[in-house]
Amino acid sequence: MPIINNRLSDEEYRTNFSDIHPPFETRDAALVEANRCLFCYDAPCTKSCPTGIDVPKFIKQITTDNIKGSAHTILEANIFGAGCSRVCPVEKLCEGACVYNLMEEEPIPIARLQRYATEKAMKEKWQLFDRLPSTGKRVAIVGAGPAGLSCAHVLSRQGVEAVIYEKELKGGGLMTYGVAAYKVTPEFCADEVDYITSLGGIEIKYNKALGRDFTLFDLQQKYDAVFLGIGVGEARQLHIPGEQSEGVVDAIEFIHQLRSNPYAQIPVGDKVAVIGMGMTAIDAATQAKRLGAKEVTLVYRRTKAEMPCTEEELDLAMLDGCNVIWLAAPKEIIGEKGKVNALVCSVMTLGPADASGRRFPVDSGQTFMLEVDMVIKAAGQMPFTELVTNNLLENNGGKIEVTEKTKTNLNGVFAGGDCVNGGKEVVDAVQAGKEAAQAILKYLQSDESHFFQKESTQPTIFEG
């Protein structure tokens, strides 16, 4: 049985899944780095943070021992500031823009400092935000991921009650179920959701799915406005023969399993192929390796120049001992008695650049075969096309279409995060939630909201 669980000892699992970005051990250590910060004006790091955290300010506040102020500066801009400090690909965001890079010096460890301040705030359970008196308005939010919770937090601070409908049993979205286990633990994710909702005025109804338990129309009737932060769904299908064989798994599903169960219970193959070269592919590959797979190979149809993951992420996979085959597209999965035992790939070459400037891979006609017992599909995620279309939302291949960043075609219905952008980072979803909340607040004060379909006198149609 090549795909088995319990390959390693408890100790090995613990080491393999321990924090890859350990925190500062001491105040002194944090201060050394914080004091290196130049306190740039109109700082490039802040401009490169999608939520616009005032980085120089929060770092300065660490140096003056104003940790509470520091945490407030961070969380005011990004309520997932604690989680983001562990999961953000900072090398292409704040730290990538740090001016020290231009001096060929190590950038300020912004994320680590951010973690230093926010960790303390969460541990001490500092309540850093106030709520304005209730406006009597209620907004329904679908999805308790980064986008939904960020939207809810802003609304609640402004005296608007937020009711979140979440199909899973835990909040946090892909932060809880998607991000690699060596970046955040389930306990941390649960604590972060609790910390965010400790503000009050945010109710999460778990195990309630849009499309299964209620419709968008139901929400429109019951609430003053609706925000959709439902993220994206399963991994893209490969549409190749043999895809249904046992041992072919969806990366999202594989990681979801890994994030919801003890590591020892997660089966993994001896020789694993991972299709794709994005963040999800890297996470699937490294975690398969860390679960004890003997050989993990990433298969990507373009070259390193086109890969969607960052250099740092690729390095992480390489350091974990994963192999990469560039310019290889999966063509067929060969199985024996319904179980995978090989992956056939076409050798690709790069054609001319398309309109976006990206060179498109072309099949060279040659093939090669990779002996594997497990194939993890991570070639992008599919939006919830059916759900979105059924609820009359204008969309582009399932990605909800919005104007002014957050408004859907339905009056009073807003959307943001992965379900709109097709899948980016946590920090982008948080910003989208913030922007949607601002738009909702404006909307609630406007005339438009009077035309909203809510009929408060009608008995509710569903028990939400």
Added chain:
Amino acid sequence: MANISANFLGIRSPNPFWLASAPPTDKKVNVLRALEAGWGGVVWKTLGPQIKNVSSRYSAVNYNGSRVMGFNNIELISDRPLEHNLREIEEVIKEFPDRAMIVSLMAENTREKWHELIQQVEDTGAHGLELNFGCPHGMTERGMGAVVGQDTEIARMVVEWVMEKATIPVITKLTPNVHSVVPTGRAAVEAGSNALSLINTIQSITGIDLDTFVPNPYVAGKSVFGGYCGPAVKPIALKMLATISQDEITRKVPVSGIGGISTWKDAAEFMLLGATTVQVCTAVMKHGFRIIEDMCEGLNNWMDEKGFATIYDFIGKTVPALTHWEDLDINYHIVAHINQDKCIHCGLCYIACEDASHQAINLAWGKPYNTYTIKEEECIGCNLCKLICPVDNCITMVEKRKGDEYLNWKEFQKRGLPLNDH
């Protein structure tokens, strides 16, 4: 290789670096270690009536993560028995005859006490005496230390007593806790002091504990004003030294410069302003005696580069460069220039000039990097941006004279030239 040895009133030392009278020079074990490490000489911790110290006695000022930028103490003179000190001084001189041994003194204020102490010290074979007229705490409450240095007539009287007795060179150490060090310096020189040294520590409160509300250092719920020293006081010490080097009476005697010296560069600056030797305390209290190595090597290399064969080739060289404000050239105008290849786009020059100078830097927005350029016609050449820029030589000041001729303020007024109109 330059010759960095010093001859201070006949007191010879292989280099101009002495340890100031303080804890690093208060007993034989560490003084031997210092001389082994290479220090040119020591000024032994002040001797006088034996005292008792309080336990908690030091505090410091840290700045942006840099520890002990400024240092503060409430320690008194030597708290060891006089005979022990005298015996050890004698032993050290025997072991290191080529190094300078100066002994710092602070007697009770009578002629007899001073004479008695001088005799005892001279019997050890010491090469010179330093009169401590500067200790700003504790001893002052007993009519000694800074109270002597702060009153020219008392200082004059004590120096006269000392000169009646002393047969070896006498250095008077000045207190900076006065509006000018010159009057006491003059009094000492007029009374016969062979040399001066400065500065002693500056009265200070280094900080207050925001939990206990008591200043540092904390002594059972109370504190007192302390004496401040270390890198933070160097600019003040340099200025005071310069005034001694400018004054026609005080400049006649050699000076030993003290205050915030940590490196050969600091030392060279003191010497350029007229010091023949320099003394170090805080830097050694922070790093130990080993800093002497780079001090000697650095000074030597610099002297070679500048073509100075001995220290006497540059002592005092900078003094003539100090002038009166009204003699400065108003036509000398400079403007800042930003080297775009070196610029790291931190925006620090921009916000400094915008908020605190002449709004002379232009910001062209970019993501993530803005571009900053100087508006030359607005730039007054104040240097602020250059001082703040974290990259060496990124901002340089370019000379753009307002006129060819030298023009000072007196002449400017005489000619009725126009003042700024905005």
